[in-house]
Amino acid sequence: MTEVKGIDREPLSAWLAQALPGHPPPYHFELVAAGGSNLTYIVSDAGGGAFVLRRPPVRARIATAHDMQREYRIMGALAGSAVPVPEMLAWCDDPAVNGAEFYCMEKVDGHILRDIAATGSMSVAACERASGSLIEGQVRLHRVDLEAVGLADLARHEHYLERQLKRWATQVEKGRTRDLPLLERLHRVLAASVPEPQTAPALVHGDYRFDNVVLDSGWNLSAVLDWELCTIGDPVADFVWSLCYWAEPEDSLTWLMDPPTRNPNFPRRQAVLEAYQARSGLTLRHLDWYLAFSWWKQACIVEGVYARLQQGASGGMKVESLERIAARVERYLERADEILRAA
The missing domain is CATH 3.90.1200.10 (Aminoglycoside phosphotransferase (APH), C-terminal lobe)
Known part of the structure; x- marks a missing residue:
C-alpha cells in the first residue's frame, strides 16, 4: 500500500479496529489537502463508512499550537450546545500507536467553501x-x-x-x-x-x-x-x-x-x-x-x-x-x- 505521511498503518489499524468496532478494517487514509498545521485525514473503512482522524504535524511541532487533547475536549464539551460540532469518537495518547497523540471524530458531510x-x-x-x-x-x-x-x-x-x-x-x-x-x-x-x-x-x-x-x-x-x-x-x-x-x-x-x-x-x-x-x-x-x-x-x-x-x-x-x-x-x-x- 502507498505510504501516507503521518500514518503508521499497521499499529494504527489495529488500534482503530479495537477502539471503533463500528468501523471495520482495512482502512484507507486520505490526507486532506488544506490547512498548514494539524494533519487531518479522511479514514474510509471496509464497510463503506468513514470518519476523520486528526494528529499534530510530523515535524517542526510547537506544543502549545498542536494540543490535540484540548481540541477533543472542546468539541466534546460543545456536543448538544447551540454550536454544531462533529461527534467525538476516540482519543489516543499512546505515541506507540501512530507516533503522536490523535483523535477520531465523526465525518460531517456537506459543503466546505475552501475556494x-x-x-x-x-x-x-x-x-x-x-x-x-x-x-x-x-x-x-x-x-x-x-x-x-x-x-x-x-x-x-x-x-x-x-x-x-x-x-x-x-x-x-x-x-x-x-x-x-x-x-x-x-x-x-x-x-x-x-x-x-x-x-x-x-x-x-x-x-x-x-x-x-x-x-x-x-x-x-x-x-x-x-x-x-x-x-x-x-x-x-x-x-x-x-x-x-x-x-x-x-x-x-x-x-x-x-x-x-x-x-x-x-x-x-x-x-x-x-x-x-x-x-x-x-x-x-x-x-x-x-x-x-x-x-x-x-x-x-x-x-x-x-x-x-x-x-x-x-x-x-x-x-x-x-x-x-x-x-x-x-x-x-x-x-x-x-x-x-x-x-
Missing part, C-alpha cells in the same frame, strides 16, 4: 443564506455558557488581547529565521494602545471562517471544525479576525490564496460587519485597532508557517514558494501599519 470553485453553483440567495448562517453561528459561539459546558477553566479570562500579543510575538521569536523590525515595532505600538473590552470574555474559535465549517444542502451551518486556536477571550477580536478573511472581488491582498467570498454573489464586508453588530447587539468600537492587530497576528502566523516549511514541515497544505510566503508576511505587516497610520 471560489466550491461556490460555483451558489446563487445570490445561497451566498446570503450561507453568510447569515456563518455569522449567526459565531454569535452563538460567543454566547456559550462556559460554566454550563464545562469550559470555564479552558484559559484565563482576563487580558486576552495582551496575551495574544505576547503569544504570537513569542511564537515568532522561538521560530525566528530572519529579522522583521516592522513586526516588532507594530507589536510595541499595539501593546501600548490595547482597547478596553466591550463585553465579557467568551469562548472564541480563533479561526472562524467558511474554510473551517461544514454547510448542509440548504447552506446552513452544520459543523464547526478546527478548534486548535480556541480559547476564552474577546468576541470582538474573534469576529474582526473572521472579517479579515472576507475577501472582496477587487482585493489584491488576501489571507487565503483563493478566497470563496471573492465570488461576487457574497455580501460585502461592510454588510457582514453590520449583520454581526445587529445579531450580537454590539457596536464595534476601536475597529481600526482590531483590524491592525488582526493583520499583524496573521503575519505572525504565516511567518510561523514559513519557519516550519524551512524545517521541512508541510502538513497537507497547498503552499506558495518560500519567497512568496516571506513576501506575504511583509505585505501583511505593511497593511497593519497603514491601518494604524490612517486611524
